[in-house]
Amino acid sequence: MTSSSSTASPNGGARVELDDVGVRYPNAPLPAVDGVDLTIESGTFAVLLGPSGCGKSTLLRTINRLVEPTTGTIRIDGVEIRDCDATELRRGIGYVIQAVGLFPHYTVAENVSVVPRLLGWERERIERRVDDLLRMIRLDPARYRNRRPRELSGGEAQRVGVARALAAEPRVLLMDEPFAAVDAIVRASLQDEIARVHRELGTTIVFVTHDVDEALRLADRIVVMNAGHVVQTGSPAEVLEHPADDFVRDLVGVDAETRRLALERPLIQR
Numbered sequence: 335m336t337s338s339s340s341t342a343s344p345n346g347g348a349r350v351e352l353d354d355v356g357v358r359y360p361n362a363p364l365p366a367v368d369g370v371d372l373t374i375e376s377g378t379f380a381v382l383l384g385p386s387g388c389g390k391s392t393l394l395r396t397i398n399r400l401v402e403p404t405t406g407t408i409r410i411d412g413v414e415i416r417d418c419d420a421t422e423l424r425r426g427i428g429y430v431i432q433a434v435g436l437f438p439h440y441t442v443a444e445n446v447s448v449v450p451r452l453l454g455w456e457r458e459r460i461e462r463r464v465d466d467l468l469r470m471i472r473l474d475p476a477r478y479r480n481r482r483p484r485e486l487s488g489g490e491a492q493r494v495g496v497a498r499a500l501a502a503e504p505r506v507l508l509m510d511e512p513f514a515a516v517d518a519i520v521r522a523s524l525q526d527e528i529a530r531v532h533r534e535l536g537t538t539i540v541f542v543t544h545d546v547d548e549a550l551r552l553a554d555r556i557v558v559m560n561a562g563h564v565v566q567t568g569s570p571a572e573v574l575e576h577p578a579d580d581f582v583r584d585l586v587g588v589d590a591e592t593r594r595l596a597l598e599r600p601l602i603q604r
């Protein structure tokens with residue numbers, strides 16, 4: 335039995351539009367993000383890919399206003415986010431980071447239900463939601479709901495972070511190198527997990543990584559960044575077969591042919 339009917343966002347994923355978005359940090363010689371035009375269609379799994387320092391996290395954080403752009407506009411389903419209340423906006427957008435950031439003194443259930451409680455959901459609805467989410471990320475509610483974060487493995491804690499981000503049925507989920515700190519085997523299983531969750535919920539996901547294979551494995555659309563600019567957007571196959579320039583060619587690199595073959599036999603159903 336699947337829990338998708340009770341965990342799905344009722345209205346699928348939001349469309350995210352960035353129009354000439356730029357960010358310059360105070361006293362920085364160059365903008366961290368420069369003139370980014372990007373439309374992420376409803377329900378797309380978009381991956382921002384590029385080397386460390388190219389502006390991926392900065393760009394991601396403009397979408398939930400943890401960073402305010404110095405130029406340009408961002409719309410979610412056509413609504414300019416600068417006209418929204420920032421706190422309310424953030425409650426409607428899931429956010430998962432590498433360091434998880436679970437509250438150590440809260441149980442798993444309390445961690446997962448932080449936003450629904452802030453939103454004033456009724457107790458029974460919250461309990462049901464927590465159990466559905468734990469089942470969705472394949473942690474048995476009876477065994478896990480009352481554990482503390484220190485009683486979880488790294489992979490389990492990361493799953494709880496994903497459940498927490500999804501708790502209030504966000505229509506956009508932002509993920510910043512969420513699986514970078516776990517070992518390769520756990521990472522692969524977390525990747526499968528998030529791909530399945532995306533298929534079930536249809537949430538728009540914007541996922542940051544510097545790992546080419548992770549991007550190829552997860553993305554509907556890859557957004558390649560270099561030095562604050564978007565240098566190419568395309569499907570994994572397009573980026574592999576038609577890199578826009580030498581930078582992208584070097585990034586997908588010597589293994590491009592092997593990677594292209596791997597795409598033809600995906601581990602994950604797309």
Ligand SMILES: Nc1ncnc2c1ncn2[C@@H]1O[C@H](COP(=O)(O)OP(=O)(O)O)[C@@H](O)[C@H]1O
Nearest residue numbers: 359360362366385386387388389390391392393
């Ligand atoms: N809060 C900040 N204040 C000043 N500079 C920052 C801040 N955050 C990031 N930067 C700088 O902005 C650039 C892009 O950083 P970041 O968005 O974190 O890149 P990435 O996530 O791709 O590694 C880097 O040069 C970084 O040093």
Ligand SMILES: [Mg+2]
Nearest residue numbers: 390391392542
């Ligand atoms: Mg980063």
